[in-house]
Amino acid sequence: MFYGEYQHTVDPKGRAIVPSKFREGLGEKFIITKGLDCCLFAYSLEEWTSLENKLKTLPFTDKDVRAFIRFFFSGAAECELDKQGRILIPQNLREYAGLEKDIYIIGVSSRVEIWDKTNWQKYNSDDNISADKIAEKMAMLGI
Template identity: 45%
Template sequence: MRFMGTFTPKLDEKGRLFLPAKFRDRLAEGVVVTQGQENCLVVWPPEVFDREADRAAERPMTSKAARGYNRMFFSGGDEVTPDKQGRIGIPAPLREYAALERDVVVIGVRDRLEIWNPTKWREYQEAEVVKFADLDESDDE
């Protein structure tokens, strides 16, 4: 299953998030929530998380960048099983990292979901829309 789309659920008073209904069956057995880049959170199906973890493990621990990535990737991670209503709890440290309050934006990004603070998502989109419009496969960047 591919994850696509933009959704605007709300966190409840206990820091729980309703997963988008169209993805609940796919994620019913559990997910891994980690810190993402650009201060978002990433919701991984376990098999996708395992592939990413394996890829990270292939880099030598003598690499400072590899150690840093692994520390950030795993230290904030949490394995979560959705409840019967399709909610997952987002631990307080992860909510703080992503500056999540009541309103959030959940986006599908092919093999995972990302959870964003709405203001940060808008700012990210505004900065990226020009780059996206100007993409040219002949560019070297």
Template identity: 45%
Template sequence: MRFMGTYRPKLDEKGRLFLPAKFRDRLAEGVVVTQGQEHCLVVWPPDVFDVEADRAAERSMTDKAARGYQRMFFSGGDEVVPDKQGRVSISAGLREYAGLEKDVVVIGVRNRLEIWNPTTWEDYQAAEIQKFSDLDEGGD
């Protein structure tokens, strides 16, 4: 299953998020939620997370950048099983990292979902839209 699209669910008072309905079957057994770049959160199906985790672990521990990436990637991670209504709990630490309050934006990014603060997402899109428009098949 490919994850695509933009959704605007809300966090409830307990920090739970309804996963988009079309993705719930794929994510019903559980997800891994981690810190992402640009202050978003990444929601990984466990099998996809394992591939990414293995890739991160392959880098040498003598590489300072690799150690830093691994620390950020794993330290904020949380394994979560959606409840029967398709909600996942987002920990307070992850909500704080991403600046999440009630309104959020969930985007599909092929093999994962990302959760964004709406203002952060709008700012990111505004900064990236021209770069996206300028790309061509030769791609620089």
């Protein structure tokens, strides 16, 4: 289980330190891909396999399913931690998420998300992310 919020930077070579609290859960090798809301998602190999198996059960005849699977898998890359606990984030993924220097790495239950600092701050200040509105939506879902 991943939780917490950590500030880091991406160096000029595209490397970022993975918080030590996340390294064990992700493993030495893990998958990073395009996420939703203009961030990156990182999954342990075990969690990635589980997610892949769930996505395989969706009807590939549905155009939206095919589009999502293309989006999700085409951006995927295997990352490996170096001796300093860093990963090299591929250029295409850095561009997708707008990662330039200052980033946030956050834990979200079964995955880790990597956000550009400005995007994370904007997302958190958005009126749609108020605690009251989230609580109302969750209540409608019976949670």
